[in-house]
Amino acid sequence: MNYPDGTPGRGSYIHTLGGGRKILIVNVMARLFMEPVLDDPFAVTEKLIAQHRLGQTVQAIFIDFHGETTSEKMAFAHVFDGRVSAVVGTHTHIPTADAQILPKGTAYQSDAGMCGDYDSVIGMKKELAIWKFTRKIPGERLAPAEGEATICGVLITTDDATGRATSIEPLRIGGRLKQQLP
Numbered sequence: 609m610n611y612p613d614g615t616p617g618r619g620s621y622i623h624t625l626g627g628g629r630k631i632l633i634v635n636v637m638a639r640l641f642m643e644p645v646l647d648d649p650f651a652v653t654e655k656l657i658a659q660h661r662l663g664q665t666v667q668a669i670f671i672d673f674h675g676e677t678t679s680e681k682m683a684f685a686h687v688f689d690g691r692v693s694a695v696v697g698t699h700t701h702i703p704t705a706d707a708q709i710l711p712k713g714t715a716y717q718s719d720a721g722m723c724g725d726y727d728s729v730i731g732m733k734k735e736l737a738i739w740k741f742t743r744k745i746p747g748e749r750l751a752p753a754e755g756e757a758t759i760c761g762v763l764i765t766t767d768d769a770t771g772r773a774t775s776i777e778p779l780r781i782g783g784r785l786k787q788q789l790p
């Protein structure tokens with residue numbers, strides 16, 4: 609949502625479900641320790657959700673907040689608590705243990721985690737990633753680790769009438785992480 613106008617792709621999308629129910633799906637980029645630094649994600653999101661009425665024009669609003677720091681992710685979620693169905697963080701590749709429904713009804717987890725091989729450095733072959741940290745000179749280009757993947761995510765249930773979340777459960781299947789089924 610907060611890339612410059614004219615950037616390929618789209619930052620938000622309304623998907624129509626069976627029975628005409630609609631979900632607004634949003635991807636917005638955080639700024640702390642992120643490259644490139646983009647427009648203010650808070651202001652851009654305010655502008656977008658002002659065009660919708662949760663439970664009326666759309667039955668749910670899901671925001672993927674893509675960023676490095678848990679502080680920026682939590683602050684963002686609290687600002688939109690009760691006005692969107694869910695804020696789930698991505699980018700760190702590591703699932704966090706803080707799935708919760710915020711006081712005004714927004715489902716939240718700081719990071720969903722990656723779908724990938726966890727015998728790695730955030731999904732990349734560990735030897736190549738360790739070289740970058742220890743040698744400080746260019747090495748081989750990073751490449752994905754190719755062991756069995758763990759599928760990570762969250763299962764969120766929302767109330768169509770209010771758009772608020774009624775549950776959020778972490779999901780982890782396969783690979784090295786302990787299985788977690790909703």
Ligand SMILES: [Fe+2]
Nearest residue numbers: 674698699700
């Ligand atoms: Fe990323």
